[in-house]
Amino acid sequence: MSFRIGESHHLYYGIALILASFLWGGVWLWLPGALLVLDDLLQHFCGVDPSPIHRLYVRYLWPIPFVQRLNRWLDHVL
Numbered sequence: 001m002s003f004r005i006g007e008s009h010h011l012y013y014g015i016a017l018i019l020a021s022f023l024w025g026g027v028w029l030w031l032p033g034a035l036l037v038l039d040d041l042l043q044h045f046c047g048v049d050p051s052p053i054h055r056l057y058v059r060y061l062w063p064i065p066f067v068q069r070l071n072r073w074l075d076h077v078l
Contacts (some may be wrong), residue, residue: 010053011040 017033036053043051049057061067 004053009040011044014038014040055063 011077014036017029021029039051039053042048
């Protein structure tokens with residue numbers, strides 16, 4: 001499994017949530033952020049493919065056209 005820094009990864013979203021939790025406090029941002037970071041590490045560095053969150057994303061979120069457009073935009077921006 002490869003990790004391309006220029007693509008959007010849920011690692012980035014997890015780190016952003018953890019950092020936001022320091023600003024606004026509370027486990028409600030820190031815990032989901034930590035789960036996203038852990039899942040990305042499992043996927044890219046431990047070889048768990050597909051990762052648990054990736055399975056949920058593909059099954060429930062990817063079919064939504066807005067999510068597909070948002071993902072393409074994030075890949076382009078990063």
